[in-house]
């Protein structure tokens with residue numbers, strides 16, 4: 461479990477306190493500039509912040525970089541990719557230690573979901589934005605895949621669905637749920653509130669740097685959406701599914 465204790469990045473986000481549970485997929489919603497990326501980066505230890513983040517009771521800011529890389533993986537928004545690198549070389553960066561048979565099997569497993577086979581041999585500079593994103597997602601997942609890294613406990617992803625087509629958005633969300641099911645704490649920012657409601661175990665909603673709502677998908681009410689996103693929506697409910705439709 462990740463515990464945020466008054467985490468604050470001046471003028472960007474916070475103070476935010478709360479628990480991000482292991483075994484659950486928490487989706488961060490909120491408009492542009494509401495602080496999602498800043499919160500994720502500060503949680504990952506990649507952005508200086510006041511307050512503390514504890515991982516199972518251990519202060520993350522006291523861990524060295526090698527320990528951090530073992531415990532948590534983060535997909536950052538707008539990754540700068542080395543142009544000469546090929547697809548498989550990017551993926552290999554997610555593997556700690558030698559590329560073992562188990563690592564190859566895990567890569568093949570992820571490739572099946574994210575359709576990476578045809579991307580392996582190509583330079584990253586020759587791939588589309590969505591193709592690059594699929595490789596980056598796989599690399600991030602590999603880093604904390606329990607079979608390869610039993611110490612892996614946390615997955616943080618900033619807008620993993622950016623640039624993905626509909627099929628790969630759904631595949632990615634299913635993979636995130638799978639990793640949560642393996643016991644990891646999985647946290648991702650997302651702009652589609654209906655996908656957030658469908659796939660998130662927990663929702664955190666940020667507005668102007670503050671955590672204004674958290675809980676199950678039912679926290680995404682038309683009232684909250686109107687206040688935070690300034691969009692009028694109506695709620696449709698069918699077969700236990702909730703859909704927020706713009707009016």
Ligand SMILES: Nc1ncnc2c1ncn2[C@@H]1O[C@H](COP(=O)(O)OP(=O)(O)OP(=O)(O)O)[C@@H](O)[C@H]1O
Pocket residue numbers: 471472473490491492493494495496497498499
């Ligand atoms: N490098 C920076 N230096 C100073 N302020 C920043 C920096 N990056 C972001 N901000 C500001 O911090 C606030 C939160 O930005 P952040 O990127 O965390 O929001 P976000 O919710 O991830 O937005 P988006 O949905 O557009 O990605 C915004 O007001 C933004 O202008």
